[in-house]
Amino acid sequence: MSSVRIAYETFQKTAPSAQAALLAMGKTADEAGLDKTIIELVKLRVSQINNCAFCLQIHLNVSRRLGLPQEKLDLVATWHEAGIFSERECAALAWAETLTRLSDKTVSDEAYDAVRRHFSESETIFLSTAVATINAWNRLGAAFRFAPPIQKKATDKAA
Numbered sequence: 001m002s003s004v005r006i007a008y009e010t011f012q013k014t015a016p017s018a019q020a021a022l023l024a025m026g027k028t029a030d031e032a033g034l035d036k037t038i039i040e041l042v043k044l045r046v047s048q049i050n051n052c053a054f055c056l057q058i059h060l061n062v063s064r065r066l067g068l069p070q071e072k073l074d075l076v077a078t079w080h081e082a083g084i085f086s087e088r089e090c091a092a093l094a095w096a097e098t099l100t101r102l103s104d105k106t107v108s109d110e111a112y113d114a115v116r117r118h119f120s121e122s123e124t125i126f127l128s129t130a131v132a133t134i135n136a137w138n139r140l141g142a143a144f145r146f147a148p149p150i151q152k153k154a155t156d157k158a159a
Contacts, residue, residue: 002145003145004144004145004146004147005143005144005145006144006145006146007144007146007147008054008141008144008146008147011140011144011146022133022136022137025129025132025133025136026130026133026134026137028126028129028130029126029127029129029130032122032123032126034123034126034127034130035088036066037063037066037067037068038088038089038092038127039127039130040059040062040063040066040068041063041068041072041076041079041085041089041092041093042092042093042096042127042130042131042134043055043059043130043134044056044059044060044063044073044076045076045077045079045093045096045097046096046097046100046131046134046135046138047059047134047138048076048077049097049100049101050100050135050138050139050142051138051142052137052138052141052142053141053145053146053148054141054142054145054146054147054148054149055134055137055138055141056148057148057149057150058148058149059134060073061149069084071084072084072085076093079093087118088118088119091114091115091117091118091119092115092118092119092127094111094114094115095111095114095115095119095124095127095128095131096127096131098111099128099131099132099135100131100135115127
């Protein structure tokens with residue numbers, strides 16, 4: 001098991017303006033009216049790709065609060081094969097993977113055209129902003145090994 005390098009709380013105290021900027025940037029997709037469940041699926045998938053346990057746990061918690069079906073949470077890593085995601089969700093996930101894996105390839109016209117078939121220009125801007133933001137958070141969370149925020153169940157006893 002990997003140990004925490006820098007606690008999230010230390011990051012908050014040391015770089016409050018960086019945290020505030022990332023939080024503000026992250027809110028833009030919600031404020032633009034994009035479907036919150038699609039945004040959370042995107043954040044989950046990007047966090048899986050980037051191996052960020054902290055962000056993955058946060059967005060699993062948020063996704064559950066939003067009522068995302070457990071099957072989608074279980075299968076987002078294999079969304080290509082799962083057959084349970086809508087065309088719009090698939091387009092968002094494909095776009096998120098493309099923008100996350102820029103070191104592997106450039107953003108092709110085909111990839112852009114595919115996302116635009118399901119999202120307006122404005123929605124594509126905010127979807128891309130959400131992907132950029134979670135990638136930034138992932139780089140911090142993975143680099144510093146922020147501890148995942150595990151939620152206590154109602155049946156768990158206080159320590």
